[in-house]
Structure formats: C-alpha cells, structure tokens
Amino acid sequence: MSKKNSKPLWITAIVLVAIVAFIVYQNRKDQASDAQTVSRKSVVIAYQTGVDPSKVAQANGDYEKNSGQHIQWKKFDAGSDVVNALASGDVVIGNIGSSPLAAAASRNVPIEVFLITAKLGSSEALVVSQKSNIHSPQDLIGKTIAVPFVSTTHYSLLSALKHWGISENQVKIINLRPPEIAAAWERGDIDATYVWEPALSKAKATGTVLTDSKQVGEWGAPTYDLWVVRKDFAEKNPDFLKSFVKTTLTQIDAYQQNPQAFVQNQSNIDKIAKLTGSDPKDIPLLLAGNNYLNLEQQQKTLSGDFAKNIFDTATFLKSQGKVDQVKANYAENVSTAFFK
Known part of the structure; x- marks a missing residue:
C-alpha cells in the first residue's frame, strides 16, 4: 500500500476514534445529568400547624442541609387531608395525629409511622x-x-x-x-x-x-402527633429518613436540654409563629404543654405498645362509626428502622 493511500485511512481512523470518544463522553454526561436531576427532585412533605421544636429546624432549612435533598413543604389544615394526599401519592411524608393514622391504617393506606413529634397535652x-x-x-x-x-x-x-x-x-x-x-x-x-x-x-x-x-x-385516651411515610418511599430512601429523624431529634434535644433558653431565643419563637400562624406570646406555653421524646424514648414507645394504641384508637373510632373496620394488628404500620 502506498503512503499516498494510507494517509486518508489514518485520518478516517482518528475521526472514528474521536466520534466514539465523543459518544462515550456524552453518554456519561447524560447519566450524570440524570443523576443530578434525581437528586434535585423535590421530596414533597405535608406539615400542619401544631407547635413543636422541630418547626425551627424546618424554618432554618436544616432538613435540606442535612440530607442534601430539596424539599417541597406543603401546609395542610387537617390530618384527613394529609392522609388523602399520602394515599394519592401527592406527598410522600406527612405530619398527622394518631387518630388519622388509625383511620388510614384501618383502610390499608400504605403508610407507617417512623417518628413521634409529640405526645399531645395542652396544645390541643x-x-x-x-x-x-x-x-x-x-x-x-x-x-x-x-x-x-x-x-x-x-x-x-x-x-x-x-x-x-x-x-x-x-x-x-x-x-x-x-x-x-x-x-x-x-x-x-x-x-x-x-x-x-x-x-x-x-x-x-x-x-x-x-x-x-x-x-x-x-383518663386513658392519649394522643400523639406523628411523622408518617409512604412505604414505597421508605423502602427506596432509608438514608433520607434517617437524616430526617436525626434532624428532628437534634431539635427536640435542644429544647429539652434547656426549655427556658430555647423560648428566650426570640428567633425560635418568631420562626415557629411564622410557620404555624400562632401568636408568638402563646408559643412558650404551647411548647411546654406537650411531651417530646428523645431517641431512647422514641424507640421504647414505638417498639412497645404503640401498635396497640393504634388498635385501641381504631376500635374506639369504629364504635363511633368513624371507620368501617379494625385490623387485628397494626405492627406493620409502625417502624423503628430509621433510628439506626
């Protein structure tokens, strides 16, 4: 083969290599872009206007910072509305009370409680x-x-x-x-x-x-404010839920270690008031009216008789004609997996 004829072949080979390299580069770029798109996708969370220390973490953006995940917070006025949004998949995590949880679990909405916000007291x-x-x-x-x-x-x-x-x-x-x-x-x-x-x-x-x-x-009818999650989201996103639990408990610990210092910090009061619509002067008393559980108390409560508490609540609601059925056991609607 002459040198005259071999030169175009070398050029063709170089061009082909360049094309292949470009295609590989683009594929990797597209995959990286796809991964970034997934990480930027918002986690949609429903919250309500109850007063508790974790509202400060929400206002500060701590949940986003600690998880590295964008969150879309949606405010709801009632637990029944949150349950409907969870059932439809419009939200994946929701803040509801123990009564709406009992009603939702009784009709097999695929959710589980993974964190107790508060054992309710004078705030209701x-x-x-x-x-x-x-x-x-x-x-x-x-x-x-x-x-x-x-x-x-x-x-x-x-x-x-x-x-x-x-x-x-x-x-x-x-x-x-x-x-x-x-x-x-x-x-x-x-x-x-x-x-x-x-x-x-x-x-x-x-x-x-x-x-x-x-x-x-x-008198024998305790109620709780809870965080619940769709089971399909929980299975795929355990790290996010662990981060969510840790962020919440950090804020609860900050309040429990020194409630007086917490409420004397006007920034804390203003942030809770803005998110809940409460009068700032009422917030210290409302915070004091609930019982907030630390890590050990959370694990003990949820792994203990909490499923029975849901059963008792559902049984009472059925007696009042508020739910159609009561399941034999509600353990599948309670999880302690995200405290680890």
Whole structure:
C-alpha cells in the first residue's frame, strides 16, 4: 500500500476514534445529568400547624442541609387531608395525629409511622365560649361543638364526652377545619371547639378551657402527633429518613436540654409563629404543654405498645362509626428502622 493511500485511512481512523470518544463522553454526561436531576427532585412533605421544636429546624432549612435533598413543604389544615394526599401519592411524608393514622391504617393506606413529634397535652384543648353559659361538662348538653372529624381532637372530644357520661347524640358535633372553626367562632355560630393552633389561641381569647389532651390522656385516651411515610418511599430512601429523624431529634434535644433558653431565643419563637400562624406570646406555653421524646424514648414507645394504641384508637373510632373496620394488628404500620 502506498503512503499516498494510507494517509486518508489514518485520518478516517482518528475521526472514528474521536466520534466514539465523543459518544462515550456524552453518554456519561447524560447519566450524570440524570443523576443530578434525581437528586434535585423535590421530596414533597405535608406539615400542619401544631407547635413543636422541630418547626425551627424546618424554618432554618436544616432538613435540606442535612440530607442534601430539596424539599417541597406543603401546609395542610387537617390530618384527613394529609392522609388523602399520602394515599394519592401527592406527598410522600406527612405530619398527622394518631387518630388519622388509625383511620388510614384501618383502610390499608400504605403508610407507617417512623417518628413521634409529640405526645399531645395542652396544645390541643376543648374551649367553650364565654357567651355559651357552659361552666361544667354537663352544660355541653344541647350545645354545638366544632371539631375536625377523625382528628386527634375529635378522638379526644369523644373520649372526654364518654368520660363525663355524655352521649354523642346529646350534643351537636359539626365537622369543620381549623380555619373554618376560627371563622365560626368569630361569628358566634358555635358554642365550643376542640382544636389546635392557631385556631386554639383565637378561641381561648374569648373562651375558657374545659379540658385538654393532657387530661384526656390521663383518663386513658392519649394522643400523639406523628411523622408518617409512604412505604414505597421508605423502602427506596432509608438514608433520607434517617437524616430526617436525626434532624428532628437534634431539635427536640435542644429544647429539652434547656426549655427556658430555647423560648428566650426570640428567633425560635418568631420562626415557629411564622410557620404555624400562632401568636408568638402563646408559643412558650404551647411548647411546654406537650411531651417530646428523645431517641431512647422514641424507640421504647414505638417498639412497645404503640401498635396497640393504634388498635385501641381504631376500635374506639369504629364504635363511633368513624371507620368501617379494625385490623387485628397494626405492627406493620409502625417502624423503628430509621433510628439506626
């Protein structure tokens, strides 16, 4: 073969090598781009307006910083709405009470509780209007009480009525979400409400607390504020959930180690107030009204009788006609895997 003819072949070979190298480079670039797109995809989380220390971590963006993951936070007014969003897949993690959890698990919504935000106390309360002439539990008979149905406050209200020997048909219980409760209270359409923040503070301004969830819990019907997750998301994203748990517990520990210093930090108060819509002056008392569990307490509670607590709640809700069925066991709806 002559040198004259061999030169174009070398050029062709070089061009082919260059083309192949370019294709490999582009494939790797596209794969990297795809990976970046996945990491940038938002984790959609539903939160509510209950007052707790972890709201500071949410406001600070700590969940995003610690996980390296973008989060889209969506505010909801009631646990039933969060459950619907979880069931449809519109959100993958949600903040709900133990009563909505019991109702959702009973109808086989594929979720599990992986973290306790708080054991509820005075942050949820039954408030009676000063205009209603209600001075004792028996004065509730014949009165109109507003509550979000199948919420922790609904469960607590029904439990309180049972404790007082008042049947459900002796009062008029209406289903309203917290913003609707606040409006109905202002208009004077209701005599009482069992609700949480920020509607609670608005009711207390012109009302009197008849009982709260701390007292109802002592009567045998404790309620919890919880973080739950879709099981399919949990299986694929354990590291994110471990980071979420660690971030939350870090904030709970910061509060528990020195509650006074925590509430004296005006920045903490302002951040919680902004996220929840609560009056800043009420936040220290509301924080003090709940019990926040550390790592050891979380593990002990969730691995202990918590599944039975869900069963008891579901059984009560069924007796009130609020759920159609009760499962034999709710252990599959409780997970301690993300504390490790």
